[in-house]
Amino acid sequence: MVTAPATTTGMFDLHDVSVTYGSETAVAGVNMHIPPQAVTALIGPSGCGKSTLLRCLNRMNDELGNVKVGGRILLDGVEVNDRSVDPVELRMRVGQVFQKPNPFPFSIYDNVAYGPRTHGVRSRAALDGLVEDSLKRAALWNEVKDSLKKHAFELSGGQQQRLCIARALATAPEVLLMDEPASALDPISTQQIEDTIAELKRTVTIVIVTHNMQQAARISDQTAFMLRESMERPAQLVEVGDTRLMFTNPSDKRTESYITGRFG
Amino acid sequence: MADTSTTGRRLSRPAFRRAADRVVTQLIGLSGIAAIVILAAITVFLVINSSRALREVGLWNMVSGTDWFPTSEHAKFGFLPAEVGSLWVTAVAMVLCIPVGVAAAIYISEFAGRRTKEVTKSIIEFMAAVPSVVLALLGIALLAPHVREWFNLDTGLTAFTAGIVVGAMALPTIITISEDALHAVPKDLRTGSLALGNTQWQTVYKVVLPSASSGIFAAVMLGLGRAIGETMVVLILAGNSGIIPDTALVSARTMPGTIAGEMAEVVQGGLHYSVLFAMGLVLFTVTFAINLAADIVLERQRKKWRR
């Protein structure tokens, strides 16, 4: 079994975080703690800035251009928006899995090896080890161990998504961001992804965006509910706390109506 | 766990890797402006090399001069024979290739089945790859003798002969770009019209063609630019006489043909040499204007459908 290095924890602290696209402030005033080696779920109606907030954590917002991020975002106490922080190194520590499976048009092996190679791992043995480890952690190893040279596009959608998880794990990130990772998948694949997440949280911090209440309730330890009440105003973090508490006894009326509304 | 520990948990990258990244990125940016640089260089070199002609003969005297006797003792450098010749060749070419090209584009885009469409398109694309000198050869072998016979001429090498071949050469440009323009018309416009009980042709005629008209116009302009600039065909087939042609059925010279035919024989740095550059400058300006117009129209069309 693989364990993350003991010296690192992978926890985030957000202080008064805001995001502005051009002149439109999409998210403002977010304060929260993201505990290490636990699953934090971001929920809320679509367009409320969940993806936006997620992208702050690995600075993927930088790539969009014309985006300003305000406030303080600390990863294990280090400000990630500091000028001395290279986003490239940050993203090695904070991996991301996207909504639609997006494997590279390479072989399974080369997909997983991409991150380590990017970061200078050249030795064949080291790469082999990393590929195997990562595929095991993503619960894909047994299905593909005999066909690592196969083109990634030949895998099914669910397998592709687990390949993307393995690919993200190969750089040994302390945090894994997942933006609706199962929303494009069938129920069985979704179940497999959820199992993988449950296993992974022992070694990595996971922040997952989901629009599926049951999923949030099933897999997360902490839940954060975001809401944008009107297009004129930025989205807010309404409530954040222990998942069980939040789903049984939300402290905010808006949270309650959202959750119950969804539960029907 | 493998040696990610050697890359460590640092939050900064080695300086040399960042530097290498920056250098290559700058090279990419530099290549990005290559087109501007080359276009500017073309202009500059044409102007520099034609400066002697501009000084000693004068732009207006060249552009409006009626006699082209570049090598006689009292040399005359009038462009009109070449300009009018180019005009005739281009006119013949356009009269032939606009209707045929646009009609073919309509068929390919609107009526042809998928398979026919693909095959037709790739065959026409192949036409664009056939070297012009080869087409000129076919013109000499097959067309010129007939032209001579049909019209009872002394020579089959006329503006008309060249125009036919130039028209054939401009066809792929016109067809491909018109087809693109037709293809860009959104499907729902067609379905809307068909749902109103229009036939497919009525739909094409009333809805698709008007919507694609600017793109087709641009296609025609680009085809025109190709036709005016085409060199080898006119050099070989137009006959290169010195007179101002008053019909298409006489031997004529053109601007590209004149430059190509005489450049190899002139004294470098001499007046004749400089005059040929001036002719190149005129040709460049004309095609530039035509292409610019086409491009502006195309850009508008692109914006229209973006929504």
Next chain:
Amino acid sequence: MKASTARVKRARAIESVAKTITGLAAFLVVGLVLFVIGYIVYRGAGSISWEFLTQPPRKNMTAGGIWPAIWGTMLLTFWTAAFSLPIGVMAGIYLAEYAPRGTFTRVVRLSIANMAGVPSIVYGLFGLSLFVLTFGFGRSVIAGALTLACLTLPVIITSTEEALRQVPKDLRQASLALGASRLRTIVRVVLPAAAPGIVTGSILGLSRAAGETAPILVTAVAFYAPIPSTVFGETMALPYHLYIMATQAVKPAPHIVWGTALVLVAGVGIINVAAATWRSRQRSKIRW
């Protein structure tokens, strides 16, 4: 009711006439292309022989082969590729991946579109004054190749940009999120994914350059030259050879003329078809 059926009938009739006419136009063009190819094969096939392809001309071009011209064209095309590919691909990358939206980029695009429309003889003049004279290369392979490279550049830039734009944004994001720099993302992920389009577009552009006569007329070619020993030597080339033979006062043996035409068209054609086939094969393999 009657009147309207009559109208419908009329519309149907007009439609079938329109379909026939436009179909005929398309058929005419396709027929023309096939005829051109067929005629050249018909006239030229008889002259193709081992000697024709591998020997230099003899007896003032009335006998022997065209090997120096074949080699010269290959040499010119190779160097054209060597000059135009790196710059063209990088410029395509710039436009697809880096160029900001705005006036400057608009001017860059306009320039590229305009470069594609500059008459080939104007490139010849430009090459003569810059590469042959100013750089002092003389009439040479290198001057001709540089000239042809300018002419090919817009094709390569445009096809590179288009191919890059076809690559889904997802892939770039995935790579960036793994900590790859933008450049590495482009080089390792986007470029390989776009390679079929880039390669095919470039080959099409280069094969067209191989058939050009006007730009090399005053920059590279000689009526008769041995195979150049360096890139600074003059060379023969197929299109120019054909031009000379087609227009010479003393007509050479016609079989040599048509044989040369066939070699030129076949060379360009085979490369074109191979490139296009390869592209469609690759495309059907990778579906985004």
